[in-house]
Amino acid sequence: MTMHTSMTMHSRARLGVVVPSGNAAAEPEIAHLTAPAMNVHTSRFPVLPGHTLRGRLDIYNEQLPDVIDGFGGLALDAVVVACSGSHYLLDPEGDRELCDRIAATAGYPVASSTLATLDTCTDLGLTDIVLVSPYEPWLTELSHHYWQKAGLNITRIVPVRARERFSPYDVTTDDLVRQVGDAGLAPDATLLFTGTGMFTFEALHRIGAGNDRTLLTSNICAARWALKHTTATPAGPDGALPRLLRRLADRAGSRA
Numbered sequence: 727m728t729m730h731t732s733m734t735m736h737s738r739a740r741l742g743v744v745v746p747s748g749n750a751a752a753e754p755e756i757a758h759l760t761a762p763a764m765n766v767h768t769s770r771f772p773v774l775p776g777h778t779l780r781g782r783l784d785i786y787n788e789q790l791p792d793v794i795d796g797f798g799g800l801a802l803d804a805v806v807v808a809c810s811g812s813h814y815l816l817d818p819e820g821d822r823e824l825c826d827r828i829a830a831t832a833g834y835p836v837a838s839s840t841l842a843t844l845d846t847c848t849d850l851g852l853t854d855i856v857l858v859s860p861y862e863p864w865l866t867e868l869s870h871h872y873w874q875k876a877g878l879n880i881t882r883i884v885p886v887r888a889r890e891r892f893s894p895y896d897v898t899t900d901d902l903v904r905q906v907g908d909a910g911l912a913p914d915a916t917l918l919f920t921g922t923g924m925f926t927f928e929a930l931h932r933i934g935a936g937n938d939r940t941l942l943t944s945n946i947c948a949a950r951w952a953l954k955h956t957t958a959t960p961a962g963p964d965g966a967l968p969r970l971l972r973r974l975a976d977r978a979g980s981r982a
Contacts, residue, residue, distance in 0.1 A: 739764045739956040742797050742805035743948075744790070746782075747773045748895055749923040752808035752945055758927075759949035763957050764803075769796045771809070779811075779862070786812040791828050794836070803956045805829075805836045806948045808922040811861065813838040814868040818876040835955045839922050839944040842951035844876050846942060854879045855942075856911055858902075858919045860886045860894040869920055884909045886924075894921040902929040913937035920944055 741764045745752045757766040771793055774782045786809060794805055805828075807813070813821045821838055829836040837845070847853070855878050859866040863885070870880050886905045888896035902924070911917065914937070919926050922944045934941050 734762075735765065738762065739803040740801065741766050741952045741956070742794070742800070742802045743768050744771065744793055744805065744807045744809065745769075745922070746771050746786070746809050749808065750895065751925045752922040752948075755925070755927060755943075755945040756806065756808065756949050756952070759946060760952055763953060767797065767800060767802070769793050779865070783809075783812040783815055787815065787824065790824065791831070794828055794832060802832075802834050804834050804952055805832070806842060806952055807836070807838040808945070808948060810839050810869070810920055810922055810944050811865055813840040814865065814872045816872075818844065818872060821872075837948075837951050837955075839948045840872065843918065843920075843942065843944060843947040844878075845951050845954075846947040847878060850940075852916050852940065852942075853877070854881050854916060856880075856882045856884060856915050856917045858884045858886060858906060858917055860888070860892060860897050860921050860924050862892045873918075881915075882909075882911070884911070894924040897924050899925070899928040899932075902926070903932045906933050911939070914939065916940040916942065918942045922948070 741756070741760060743753060743756055743766055745768060747770050753766060753768055760766065771786050771789065774785055777785065790807065807825070816824060821841055825836045825838055825841060855873065857870060857873065857880050859869060861869065866883060866885065870883060873880055884906060885892070886897055886902055888898070888901055906917070917933070917939055919942065926943045926945070930941050930943070933939070
């Protein structure tokens with residue numbers, strides 16, 4: 727049995743995930759959603775003391791090729807950049823150009839969590855989105871601009887605070903559920919919870935209970951993109967991807 731388990735793990739696809747140094751949510755959520763099909767391996771952006779958030783995000787984009795090079799000789803099947811904020815600084819075209827350029831050198835597909843989200847929306851035919859954002863207002867506005875330029879219609883923005891401040895890493899499940907509930911959203915709305923560093927699993931179960939909402943998160947979309955590009959998941963209009971998305975969301979909600 728031990729030998730069989732080891733051989734199975736060795737044969738799994740390998741997903742590289744790039745995260746900011748303080749992001750605690752992306753790795754466990756993406757790893758949970760892609761198991762058992764994939765093994766997740768991580769490379770972190772460097773710590774940048776003395777820089778503002780905006781300054782760090784700019785540097786992340788500059789350093790991304792080197793951070794991915796940090797995987798070295800590890801034979802990867804794909805890489806997801808689990809940092810939405812830095813890619814909001816690029817328009818969708820610039821985002822895609824950066825990821826495609828790195829992929830051409832690396833020899834495997836590379837996508838930001840933002841591109842993975844657009845991929846999900848395209849495959850599922852989603853256009854009208856309620857944006858749930860834990861970011862500071864300036865970054866939420868950049869996010870709004872990015873999605874609008876990509877062709878999505880942001881029908882409403884729900885800002886989410888951790889107590890009295892904007893901090894994705896510190897938003898609790900109760901914070902998220904309460905503030906989304908207070909917004910009085912339609913029971914059939916499509917919600918996008920942006921930010922790979924905000925834990926969402928427990929909240930999804932509660933926010934989606936008793937309604938027909940479509941709940942997208944940066945990490946669910948990243949996991950769906952990774953499975954699509956490494957396990958030959960169909961991308962056509964045959965319902966396979968909607969079923970996969972529901973399965974991922976259900977698996978996330980089961981953590982409640």
